[in-house]
Amino acid sequence: MFMVLESVRSAFSAIRANKLRSVLTSLGIIIGVMSTIAVISLIQGLRASVLSEFEGFGANQVVVFPSPSDAAASYGLPQNITVDDYEAVLDAIDGFAEATAQVSVWGDRIRFGEESSGASVTGVYPEQYIINDLSIAYGRPTVAGDGTARNPVMVVGQSLLEDLEIAPDEAVGKYVEFNGDWYLIVGVLEKIGAVFGQDQDNVAYVPFEVAAQQSAVEPSVVIFVNVFETDNVPFVLSRIKQALRLQHGISGDMPDDFQTFTGDQAIAQIDTITGVLTAVFGGVVAISLLVGGIGIMNIMLVSVTERTREIGICKALGATRAQILLQFLIEAVVLCLVGGVIGILLGSAIGLGIAPLIPGFEAQAVIPLWAIALALGFSTGVGVIFGILPAAKAASLDPIDALRYE
Amino acid sequence: MPVSNVIELRGIGKDYAMGGEVFSALKSIDLDIGQNEFVAIIGSSGSGKSTLMNIIGCLDRPTRGDYTLAGDDVAKLSANQQAGIRNRQIGFIFQSFNLLPRISALHNVMQPLIYQKVGLSKRKKMAKEMLEKVGLGDKLGNQPNAMSGGQRQRVAVARALVTQPSLLLADEPTGNLDSKTTEEIMQLFEQLHASGQTIVIVTHEPDIAARCQRQITLKDGAVVSDSKYGGAI
Numbered sequence: 001m002f003m004v005l006e007s008v009r010s011a012f013s014a015i016r017a018n019k020l021r022s023v024l025t026s027l028g029i030i031i032g033v034m035s036t037i038a039v040i041s042l043i044q045g046l047r048a049s050v051l052s053e054f055e056g057f058g059a060n061q062v063v064v065f066p067s068p069s070d071a072a073a074s075y076g077l078p079q080n081i082t083v084d085d086y087e088a089v090l091d092a093i094d095g096f097a098e099a100t101a102q103v104s105v106w107g108d109r110i111r112f113g114e115e116s117s118g119a120s121v122t123g124v125y126p127e128q129y130i131i132n133d134l135s136i137a138y139g140r141p142t143v144a145g146d147g148t149a150r151n152p153v154m155v156v157g158q159s160l161l162e163d164l165e166i167a168p169d170e171a172v173g174k175y176v177e178f179n180g181d182w183y184l185i186v187g188v189l190e191k192i193g194a195v196f197g198q199d200q201d202n203v204a205y206v207p208f209e210v211a212a213q214q215s216a217v218e219p220s221v222v223i224f225v226n227v228f229e230t231d232n233v234p235f236v237l238s239r240i241k242q243a244l245r246l247q248h249g250i251s252g253d254m255p256d257d258f259q260t261f262t263g264d265q266a267i268a269q270i271d272t273i274t275g276v277l278t279a280v281f282g283g284v285v286a287i288s289l290l291v292g293g294i295g296i297m298n299i300m301l302v303s304v305t306e307r308t309r310e311i312g313i314c315k316a317l318g319a320t321r322a323q324i325l326l327q328f329l330i331e332a333v334v335l336c337l338v339g340g341v342i343g344i345l346l347g348s349a350i351g352l353g354i355a356p357l358i359p360g361f362e363a364q365a366v367i368p369l370w371a372i373a374l375a376l377g378f379s380t381g382v383g384v385i386f387g388i389l390p391a392a393k394a395a396s397l398d399p400i401d402a403l404r405y406e
Numbered sequence: 407m408p409v410s411n412v413i414e415l416r417g418i419g420k421d422y423a424m425g426g427e428v429f430s431a432l433k434s435i436d437l438d439i440g441q442n443e444f445v446a447i448i449g450s451s452g453s454g455k456s457t458l459m460n461i462i463g464c465l466d467r468p469t470r471g472d473y474t475l476a477g478d479d480v481a482k483l484s485a486n487q488q489a490g491i492r493n494r495q496i497g498f499i500f501q502s503f504n505l506l507p508r509i510s511a512l513h514n515v516m517q518p519l520i521y522q523k524v525g526l527s528k529r530k531k532m533a534k535e536m537l538e539k540v541g542l543g544d545k546l547g548n549q550p551n552a553m554s555g556g557q558r559q560r561v562a563v564a565r566a567l568v569t570q571p572s573l574l575l576a577d578e579p580t581g582n583l584d585s586k587t588t589e590e591i592m593q594l595f596e597q598l599h600a601s602g603q604t605i606v607i608v609t610h611e612p613d614i615a616a617r618c619q620r621q622i623t624l625k626d627g628a629v630v631s632d633s634k635y636g637g638a639i
């Protein structure tokens with residue numbers, strides 16, 4: 001321990017005596033660590049912002065929707081989730097969760113005078129507003145009575161209103177045209193913003209029953225489930241699957257003809273994506289640190305040769321092999337660590353500074369502690385691995401040969 | 407009266423391979439040096455003085471022969487044990503000073519104490535006292551390149567003495583100094599000798615050799631004269 005401390009002391013004085021060269025020596029490490037930290041801070045920033053957008057979509061939520069084509073292929077026909085299926089699901093989860101169903105309405109653009117909008121139109125039950133946590137800015141939501149009376153009423157998002165050039169506070173009471181029918185606007189939604197770059201305000205909601213009327217065939221719905229206790233999500237999920245398989249007459253080993261999606265799954269997917277990105281950049285960085293390490297080894301070898309006489313003097317004064325080895329090894333490690341710290345500072349500055357300049361990047365850079373620990377750990381490792389050869393060379397010098405060296 | 411010998415050399419030889427031929431820088435040296443002796447080794451250039459000093463100082467190993475230092479058979483010691491001997495028992499002073507270039511006089515004198523694991527504050531105190539003893543109390547912070555030759559050599563002397571070695575070796579310590587600073591260094595050695603230090607110096611200046619207690623003359627790698635035994639052997 002004593003010798004480690006003394007070696008650190010002498011390493012710092014050697015670095016201070018050769019500031020420029022030390023910086024140049026550890027340039028490879030500085031650049032490697034700097035770019036890692038910058039990139040990781042951006043990826044992590046992105047992850048944090050995506051996760052925060054998911055906060056509305058909690059861990060206790062489950063979405064059930066029809067399978068995409070690959071599963072449909074094994075059944076011959078695309079399998080709808082019908083209103084009957086939805087009612088079966090409601091029965092299956094009763095007491096553990098609440099649920100609502102929605103149906104997409106395909107068709108024309110929504111028109112108001114000369115203006116039109118391509119907003120998506122969805123048929124919803126009143127529960128949708130509760131389960132998806134939608135607030136009304138003006139007017140009222142669609143209610144159960146609208147459904148039973150088949151009232152052509154509509155609740156609209158604010159982007160849609162922008163397209164139609166209607167002021168949000170003047171929208172209620174106006175009529176818009178959709179698929180040849182006139183709809184009365186009864187409510188305007190609170191602004192939500194974009195999720196994954198998709199505008200959540202470019203929407204229109206009509207009563208479920210009104211939407212269902214629009215299609216000639218039995219419509220396919222998407223079911224939103226809110227599980228009361230997050231711990232019960234797996235149980236509720238299995239109840240839903242059981243009910244739907246029974247409804248669809250799927251036997252034992254056949255695959256599901258529908259898909260379920262939970263909040264946990266979403267977060268897991270985001271983590272997978274950011275994990276892959278981080279790993280790819282980790283690989284790039286490992287290579288750049290390798291190059292940086294070779295640079296350090298080179299300069300350290302030169303430095304050992306240059307300081308042969310000094311090494312001879314130290315040996316003449318009684319330094320042992322181990323002491324000389326430790327001194328040079330620690331010098332390499334300190335060089336790498338200093339490079340690592342500079343790299344972390346520069347990388348953080350770049351990450352934080354560049355994030356606002358990237359178009360469409362709404363996240364703030366985040367520098368996780370583990371990235372700093374990793375960078376420092378890697379720097380130390382590089383120092384040890386690439387410092388050992390020059391240090392061993394220095395330690396193995398014969399005192400008299402080293403003293404004679406010109 | 408049994409005098410305990412610090413140095414006992416028996417048949418010490420050193421060969422160098424020179425392009426296929428073997429050159430014996432030292433042929434077969436027998437030599438005893440006792441406690442508190444003040445010895446000068448003289449001889450013409452190339453006679454093997456430095457080679458002998460390096461062996462005595464455990465910086466180099468002899469090709470043959472036995473070397474007993476303070477009762478230890480040096481050939482049987484490991485590299486680490488030899489480093490320990492260089493550190494604790496021997497103070498070596500070189501003609502070219504051999505100070506560490508980038509650190510101050512004080513830190514140069516502190517350096518051998520690091521290898522003895524002396525703590526920082528104690529190390530500083532010991533080095534400072536030693537530098538004051540050699541008259542450099544006002545140059546503690548100077549780097550070697552900011553000192554005169556005489557001052558540098560006094561730093562080297564302080565560094566050699568700070569570990570209180572039983573044996574002080576000096577290979578032409580005044581070789582690079584003018585007559586005034588040579589006088590300073592010699593007076594320092596005489597004081598040390600008076601206080602009980604065993605000293606061996608190599609020199610080619612007769613008046614310096616004359617100030618020593620005993621003169622040993624080398625010629626072509628062999629001892630040709632030793633004043634202790636009345637001159638020529």
Ligand SMILES: Nc1ncnc2c1ncn2[C@@H]1O[C@H](COP(=O)(O)OP(=O)(O)OP(=O)(O)O)[C@@H](O)[C@H]1O
Nearest residue numbers: 422423431449450451452453454455456457458610
């Ligand atoms: N590493 C070596 N390889 C080959 N020959 C050497 C080596 N070191 C010394 N010698 C030879 O050994 C002989 C003795 O050298 P040494 O340095 O001991 O002489 P010296 O008496 O100290 O001379 P000087 O007064 O000039 O310092 C010389 O002939 C020298 O050429």
Ligand SMILES: [Mg+2]
Nearest residue numbers: 455456457577
């Ligand atoms: Mg010589």
